[in-house]
Amino acid sequence: MIYTVTFNPALDYVIAVDHFVPGQINRTKEETMVCGGKGINVSTLLANLGYESTALGFVAGFTGEEIVRRCQKAGFHSDFIRVKEGLSRINVKMKSDEETEINGMGPRITEKNVALLFEQLDELKAEDVLVLSGSIPSSIGNGIYKEIMERLSGRGIQIVVDAEKHLLMEVLPLHPFLIKPNNHELEAMLDRTLTTREELLEGAKELQARGARNVLVSMAGDGALLLTENGEIYKEGVCRGTVINSVGAGDSMVAGFLAGYLKTGDYGYALKLGTASGGATAFSYGIGSREKIMELFAQLNEK
Known part of the structure; x- marks a missing residue:
């Protein structure tokens, strides 16, 4: 089984605006809403190619429930941990003369929430694939990728890491696939x-x-x-x-x-x-x- 982890999934509100002008009313010419987050993107593409995966991570509030619903509609499993405080993000992605993004904060993830994720990951078996991708919310320590890989070390799990500089450099000694x-x-x-x-x-x-x-x-x-x-x-x-x-x-x-x-x-x-x-x-x-x-x-x- 392939598992993807998205620590801060979102609903991406993708809009197109002709010649966006700051400080004025701008009207969209196209708009759509999709599940966002790097791990969710991986799971969506895998589903399109006919491969099963399970998306893990954290969701909160009515936006979180919508993310869960859309994952199911996209054709892949999810087992997100429900977080009590805050809301899953809505990110605005604007296509105009330039691409502009406004990303929300996301919910507050506690140590107890992280412990529940570790319990899920402990169930992975040899030959499973785990994809760790994207940024880490401020409420979680930046060492989380390293902690996960150390915890799963020696179990025959193929781990893919697609992340920014410091997150990636930290895990290289743990031999990501x-x-x-x-x-x-x-x-x-x-x-x-x-x-x-x-x-x-x-x-x-x-x-x-x-x-x-x-x-x-x-x-x-x-x-x-x-x-x-x-x-x-x-x-x-x-x-x-x-x-x-x-x-x-x-x-x-x-x-x-x-x-x-x-x-x-x-x-x-x-x-x-x-x-x-x-x-x-x-x-x-x-x-x-x-x-x-x-x-x-x-x-x-x-x-």
């Missing part, structure tokens, strides 16, 4: 500019030397590269299409990669399916559909 920084995040982690693919590959090798088993680096319009635990190097180009949505594209790449690897055990296939999945979301207003993913997968195979 996969990490997925983009090129800018890789630069931030190593505190230097990485301009060429060769430099990015050297950066990936440094993270692998620090403990990561497989390093997947997404490079926006320049494609992606993968350094495997066997020392193999795979490169993939980009899909053809018009980018209309950047939200969830990286999460979709992680999900597509996992689906491809679990199906075949082939890293090259996994990278191709991950690239197609990321592209499908980037070319859609929500998380990419199976039809769009397979269309782009076939496109990549033409190259």
Whole structure:
């Protein structure tokens, strides 16, 4: 089973506004609401590809109940812990001449809530996959990813980590199965500019030397590269299409990669399916559909 953890899930209110002007009344031309949060995005894409997963994390209030309902509608299981104080977030994602985001705070998560999550994670078995992704709410210590990985160490659980600099660097010695920084995040982690693919590959090798088993680096319009635990190097180009949505594209790449690897055990296939999945979301207003993913997968195979 695949499990995803989203510590601070949200309802994303995604709107489009022609030429947004601060200080004036602006009217939307398009609007939609979707479940937000990196782990939820991973579970949604996996469901679109026909893979079961269970979303874990914390929800609160009427917005939390709506997140649970929408997860069920999207086709995957959830086992969120209900938090008493506060509300699950509503995030506003505005598409205009520039993309603008306003993210809510989320509920207050207590030590007791975290202990309940640990109890859930203790039920994971060998060969299960756990995806840890996204930021950590202020009410939880920043060492939570490390605590989880230490707790599950030695049990044969494949752990994927997709998080910002300090969260990711802290867990490298615990040998995550996969990490997925983009090129800018890789630069931030190593505190230097990485301009060429060769430099990015050297950066990936440094993270692998620090403990990561497989390093997947997404490079926006320049494609992606993968350094495997066997020392193999795979490169993939980009899909053809018009980018209309950047939200969830990286999460979709992680999900597509996992689906491809679990199906075949082939890293090259996994990278191709991950690239197609990321592209499908980037070319859609929500998380990419199976039809769009397979269309782009076939496109990549033409190259």
